[in-house]
Amino acid sequence: MPEHMPIYIGDNAVEEFIKFCQKSNYQKYLLVADENTYRVLGKRVHEAMKKEGWDVIYIILHPEGLHADSVTLVRVLAVYDGQPRMFVAVGSGTITDTTRFTSHRSQNPFISLPTAASVDAYTSVNSAMTIGELKGSIYCQAPIAIFTDIPIIVESPKWLTASGFGDLTSKFTSSADWKNTHIIWGSKYDPEIYEKALGAAKQAAAVAEGIVTHDPKSMAAMMQGQFDSGFSMADFGNSAPASGGEHHIAHVWEMMFHWAGREGLYHGNAVGVATIIEAGWYERLRKLSKKDAEQLLACAQVPSRAEQEKTIRAELPEIAEVLIASNPIYMQLSDPQVLERVKKDILDNWDEIQAIAAKVPPPDQFRAWLKSLGGPTTTAELELSPQQAKTAIDHGHYLRERFSINNIRKLFGW
Numbered sequence: 001m002p003e004h005m006p007i008y009i010g011d012n013a014v015e016e017f018i019k020f021c022q023k024s025n026y027q028k029y030l031l032v033a034d035e036n037t038y039r040v041l042g043k044r045v046h047e048a049m050k051k052e053g054w055d056v057i058y059i060i061l062h063p064e065g066l067h068a069d070s071v072t073l074v075r076v077l078a079v080y081d082g083q084p085r086m087f088v089a090v091g092s093g094t095i096t097d098t099t100r101f102t103s104h105r106s107q108n109p110f111i112s113l114p115t116a117a118s119v120d121a122y123t124s125v126n127s128a129m130t131i132g133e134l135k136g137s138i139y140c141q142a143p144i145a146i147f148t149d150i151p152i153i154v155e156s157p158k159w160l161t162a163s164g165f166g167d168l169t170s171k172f173t174s175s176a177d178w179k180n181t182h183i184i185w186g187s188k189y190d191p192e193i194y195e196k197a198l199g200a201a202k203q204a205a206a207v208a209e210g211i212v213t214h215d216p217k218s219m220a221a222m223m224q225g226q227f228d229s230g231f232s233m234a235d236f237g238n239s240a241p242a243s244g245g246e247h248h249i250a251h252v253w254e255m256m257f258h259w260a261g262r263e264g265l266y267h268g269n270a271v272g273v274a275t276i277i278e279a280g281w282y283e284r285l286r287k288l289s290k291k292d293a294e295q296l297l298a299c300a301q302v303p304s305r306a307e308q309e310k311t312i313r314a315e316l317p318e319i320a321e322v323l324i325a326s327n328p329i330y331m332q333l334s335d336p337q338v339l340e341r342v343k344k345d346i347l348d349n350w351d352e353i354q355a356i357a358a359k360v361p362p363p364d365q366f367r368a369w370l371k372s373l374g375g376p377t378t379t380a381e382l383e384l385s386p387q388q389a390k391t392a393i394d395h396g397h398y399l400r401e402r403f404s405i406n407n408i409r410k411l412f413g414w
């Protein structure tokens with residue numbers, strides 16, 4: 001397992017951050033925050049740095065309509081002066097991903113000071129960015145250190161926690177999809193990283209009650225879970241362990257909002273609802289005997305490549321060409337030989353697939369957790385039209401090289 005960066009979780013994050021910087025050789029910094037995160041934590045960090053006499057340039061972004069996208073990247077790069085600087089991200093997903101990208105591409109390291117338990121991306125090497133019309137995961141770098149101020153996390157808005165909880169418990173389905181991809185499609189896999197990703201979801205589930213009241217100990221455990229989830233991606237080298245079919249469905253919804261210029265769909269909320277949908281398919285799969293599966297697979301019908309291309313172009317014109325060019329698994333299944341091989345692999349490994357499915361809680365459990373946190377549990381609550389909801393569910397499996405339960409259920413004719 002690779003070595004990880006130092007992580008502080010406690011009551012004195014700013015002091016610990018300053019001590020860490022004193023020991024490093026950096027005298028020059030670029031602080032990135034938005035108006036909200038600057039108010040709650042960034043100002044304190046900034047003043048402590050100024051007190052040290054360090055050269056700090058900074059950008060405080062307007063939070064309304066703020067996304068990790070081309071516009072925000074350029075705004076940060078516009079204040080950057082091209083000198084070697086330690087980048088300092090004070091914020092959650094958008095701020096951290098923006099800083100991760102801009103620091104990496106300008107060949108500078110960065111330090112993260114999280115302000116909410118809203119995402120699992122803090123320790124990740126990848127940035128979730130929207131470049132052009134496509135939202136995706138872009139290789140960048142992990143922070144060299146993380147300083148988590150628990151009083152700030154406890155005070156953070158509860159809807160951010162609900163969103164983070166949705167993202168974190170999605171590791172139940174993402175880790176299952178990843179392991180199934182290994183079994184059915186032969187893709188790369190690591191059992192230790194699988195346990196880490198699954199463990200992050202279990203950790204969140206174990207403290208779910210304390211998270212509802214923002215109890216400091218539970219929030220610290222949730223942050224640790226978020227960091228572990230990020231490590232699972234960093235250690236593996238891509239997002240596969242922590243981003244499965246549920247993320248692919250959610251990404252399509254997020255892109256739909258982006259295409260329409262709409263605001264207000266939060267990553268973890270979208271992922272939470274998509275996780276309920278995937279958990280429903282896993283629950284259905286658990287009820288199948290091998291014989292049932294065999295019968296369903298015998299009738300499996302995969303549309304021809306040309307038919308699939310036509311549907312993708314009609315349903316998701318904005319990203320159709322990129323998806324088609326990526327030669328998605330489901331398109332490859334239009335080859336009868338490939339399909340036969342996959343059917344055989346599913347049946348030959350049926351007990352193991354069942355054991356994987358057994359680790360995914362039932363959809364009602366996810367619903368109960370998210371409801372207790374005040375998070376959305378339906379696509380209607382995400383303010384998606386029934387058609388938008390369906391398009392993403394029907395086409396999410398084209399997004400990444402994963403044999404998710406969304407692929408499996410299609411073969412079952414569900």
Ligand SMILES: [Zn+2]
Binds near residue numbers: 120167243247267271
């Ligand atoms: Zn996520």
